[in-house]
Amino acid sequence: MPDSFDLYLTAAWQTLQMVSVSALVSAIFGLALALLLVTTGPGDLYARPWLNRVVGSVVNVFRSVPFIILLVVLLPFTRLVVGSTIGVWAAVVPLSVAGIPFFARIAEVSLREVDRGLIEAVQAMGGRKRDVLWHVLLPEALPGIVSGLTITLVAMIGSSAMAGAVGAGGLGDVAIRYGYQRFDTQVMVSVLIGLVVLVSVVQTAGDVLARRLNHRQ
Amino acid sequence: MPDSFDLYLTAAWQTLQMVSVSALVSAIFGLALALLLVTTGPGDLYARPWLNRVVGSVVNVFRSVPFIILLVVLLPFTRLVVGSTIGVWAAVVPLSVAGIPFFARIAEVSLREVDRGLIEAVQAMGGRKRDVLWHVLLPEALPGIVSGLTITLVAMIGSSAMAGAVGAGGLGDVAIRYGYQRFDTQVMVSVLIGLVVLVSVVQTAGDVLARRLNHRQ
Amino acid sequence: PNGIKVGVSSTPQIESLQIAVKEAKAQGLNVELVEFSDWNTPNAALANGDIDVNYFQHIPFLENAKKQGGYDFVPIAPGTIMKIGLYSHKWKSFAQIPVGGKVAIAGDPVNGGRGLLLLEKAGLIKLKPGLAYKATIQDIVANPRKLQIVQLEASQLARSLDDVDLAQGYPSFLKLAGDNPDNALLFDGLENRIYALQWVVRKQDVNNAQIRRFIAIYQQSKQVRASLDKVFGKLYAPAWL
Amino acid sequence: MNALAEAIRPEVVQGPALWQREAEPAGEALVSFRQVGRQFQAGGRSVQALQEVSFDIRRGEIFGIIGRSGAGKSTLLRTINRLESPGSGQVLVAGKDLSGLNEAQLAQARRGIGMIFQHFNLLSSRTVAQNIGLPLKIAGLPQAEIDARVDSLLQLVGLEGKRDVYPSRLSGGQKQRVGIARALVHQPELLLCDEATSALDPETTQSILALLRDINRQLKVTVVLITHEMAVIREVCDRVAVLEAGKVVELGPVWQVFGAPQADATRALLASLNHELPADVAGRIVQEPASAQSELLLDVRLDGVSGQDPALGPLVAALGPATRLLHGGVERIQGRAQGRLVLACAPQSRNRLGDLARQLAIPAGNIRILGYVDHA
């Protein structure tokens, strides 16, 4: 059983690494996917119903696979991308692959809330579709997207516990290995406190940022 | 190795039971929590900053605990509620306990999007706070809430895979047991196809319902 | 009441247990298998009376669980015992393992300890004396080759062989993963009886006739043995014999 | 417009014909502003939206609020039902400061106050009928009664065909009419209108104004009305306040304020109503008569103080038979003829302007020489 504070620090650092990198990847690709989902539906900006259905299905497939299975199924891909199937970077791949469709669905909801009148305004001023994306959809949905990213981050911190299974470590993994599997309540509680602090910081930061960005009222 | 179609049917039925009951519980309590979060902030409708902080912290705490740990930590509570620590109903408790704060955060985002002018309209006509909740916040945010519930349902289908830890079975558990732990790719793929179908049905139904409910454009 | 519930974890042994269940049924004994995909909940469920007996843990694990969980459990009969080995896809002997190489061992407490003991036996590390299977990574006192020890979930070990220099391995998983389980650089033999799985019951059920009868069926069935042989070959031993 | 009486309060008998109505005595105050101030922060600056506003709105009157864009009109209106709480000062409604009320009391008080919003604020998730019926639903009326009232209001605002349509499917004016119907459905004692007819065509505006006048007279509803259409103020309001940069700069009966505006802000607002010189005339004015055909251009302002209608005989007698009415006219505000006439007449009439002023019973200062034009 770990007697040193080091264990926690290392674990916290691993979690931060895993989650921040995965969140960044998920944010970028998830947002792109969300834009695809929102703009390619029938009657939408880019109206490619066929593409829309394909993208929607792919997202559904990835969201269907339980994370632990995804972790395994992705091993060859993980090896291809980061050169190894164990360690923090190996955890980033499945976390991102799970995070992308998750965040895509969440961001999709916020993007759909954007007032059509604003889209028309930008179209009327000679904006092209990319201008609509860039000047209307993204900035207007931004507060919601930030809140959605917060939700994604917190969910990812949870999933990262399972990523411990590929030897990435992290707070969640420590909680499971030391606390849960060795019945060491003390370690578990300490780690959980760490997790609670981390989640609270993320949530609060997300809330504050979303409020700052919201100029609607 | 299972040679009968029965295995899949049973598993699908277990998943449906677990997820539908947990989703219902999460929808109700999560929405209530979301309303609390949205209305008790400083300057909000009910303005109880202290309560708001407590509720926010509780939500954060529950979101911080990795699901597998939550499952075990909750065992005494589970027994209290459903009288057993194994089986489908025992899985419903942790799934709900994890689902409530998750959905609360998601619904919170949609509730915050509601135009303040509409709240004022109902207040001006002599509506009390509950009228604002009932006649403005909920119905106006409904399309977003439905989409959020869809996301929650799909996430729950994913988490329910871990419910195998309490012997609840279900599709995800079969995938883990056969695919992950027994390296039986064939069973795993069959089960995953079932999961994909289930998730696609849920997602499509959610999308259609949300679109139907959206009268904004 | 007529019938018992048996908690097991999802392992490749499940098939042999299912065969026993069928035989019991034929003899008028109703047995329900409850499969757990986790190693903590079967004990919790047993303590709660949701199952009557569980069969997934060995003595070291049980001792640990009893101590930490405050359970009043008794092992009433041994089951199978598994070999574990140290495997490598990259090297043919321990001597080839480079300085700073990666070694994967099980992440759970008891099997992890068994893995460390095996590494010590291979001469790669030195552990604090007297801990036996309770040793953890923190108890490594000498690691001359500066091996990086990575802890993985048991079933994940077999999948990591391409990425590490050496891994603790469960033959059953390796076999399922398509590897040859006989190619271990070193085995932890079948002689270490404390690693035999145990049939564990609550104290008041020590003499439960139905449980005893089912265990007897399991231990005596030829089909059960045939099934075990098929899955594990020479890498297991029935500890009740 | 008896439809309203039927629609809203069937028991009320029809009031006296509108034109018979006398100027009412100064009534009891229904809304009192006492040193009301309100400040906003925006873009790093602070904006004093309201400043020391103090006046009363009397029970039973139609009170107009006008002012430039951004003068603070909406903010002031919103302090009445406390959608905005005044930063300083007090707003009393029926003698009570709503800030002292608890939730239930405030809601109860607001049920007596209807509000038409500048931006409509319709619930997107409810149909037209559901939007209109909401105040009744909140008040707990049975659905059958709600339906009946909603239907008669739908008819009143001409939206029978849009009963089950969602607001996103309506034109701007249709949305506004839904907002009007919703504000009227619960029979408020006090009605707050924030540019309630801005999106309506003149015909619909007229019918809505008739409606407002009707409920005011027959049901004794007090109406507070913000509008940019001076004609609306002129037609329906009893008194009017002019806001400028958060302060009340003028207040009084409409005929007085409109007839003889004192503040610059008022004059600016009324400029268009006062028939500004049309461009085709303005462009031809010169300061000296250019030829024998030149005509003198006069600007005659009738302020309604004398209460007399301008007699044309004396006017022609004073200015000569060639006098032409180029522009302008007379409006009747609260029974008084007010307006401005731009007249072209013989240059020699210049000497008879004092005479003209006497004849028309207006101050000499109300007659202004604009210059000369060539009679094309």
Added chain:
Amino acid sequence: MNALAEAIRPEVVQGPALWQREAEPAGEALVSFRQVGRQFQAGGRSVQALQEVSFDIRRGEIFGIIGRSGAGKSTLLRTINRLESPGSGQVLVAGKDLSGLNEAQLAQARRGIGMIFQHFNLLSSRTVAQNIGLPLKIAGLPQAEIDARVDSLLQLVGLEGKRDVYPSRLSGGQKQRVGIARALVHQPELLLCDEATSALDPETTQSILALLRDINRQLKVTVVLITHEMAVIREVCDRVAVLEAGKVVELGPVWQVFGAPQADATRALLASLNHELPADVAGRIVQEPASAQSELLLDVRLDGVSGQDPALGPLVAALGPATRLLHGGVERIQGRAQGRLVLACAPQSRNRLGDLARQLAIPAGNIRILGYVDHA
């Protein structure tokens, strides 16, 4: 209003004074509607918002569209820049059907078209300056140039102080002005205004109208303008179309349509402009003279066809020196005097109405006997 020339196209020299402008010859068509139809589904019914609309808007004119609420005005306007695609028929802009264009071409075409929306449609996430500058940003102008233009437009619409404020912090009229500035910033050739001044006070409205007139005259911008304020049409429009239930029921030069409205819809819209009988007069009218003091009430409609200003001499000569102007007046539309006079005169003047019509050069039918009133 030269500020605009500086603000928008510094190189343009100032045009001729406004009043010198002649009626333009029928110009080339900039927008052509050809059998345009549009149907909506809502609440289970289908609404024919537009029906067989066919007419041209000429290059360089200010074209007004009026009609009752829900008549289809916004829908029609939106077909011009294809925010709405016509269900049937064609809309040509500069001879081209925009439906045939690909994305880049359509965007390019739209850059020549400015639009002011009925509901403003400001981006909530951008400050006032950023909203106004957006069309330029999209067009790829350098930021320094954007800032310069935005600043001059801010000044033009009187929002210098709100530069870095977000739209949610603006009053209704301020929002509308941001919308106006945004529509002008990229120097459109064609400007579509959907009730662009509905939320503005008369003074600001005047300055915006002057602005529109200015860019129309100086920069040859074609303007299409929906409004419910008939005075706005009268002041700035060259021609006007009247929509009723999706169809064009009247179309022509403003002086013609306003002077002699043919369609019922037009008359209804113009009723308020035509100085409807004020209530205090209307209430006193009787059909037979009640006493010796009774006066005859005449309604004289000047339709501007003759082009003459009403001479008061002949009028007094015909009706007697006691004739009083009760109500109404003369407006100049495109240089023609139009309006309506409600006159009270001696009852015996009744026999001289034909004479009066001749004197005023109007058709006899334009003089109507309203009845008699007692001279109080």
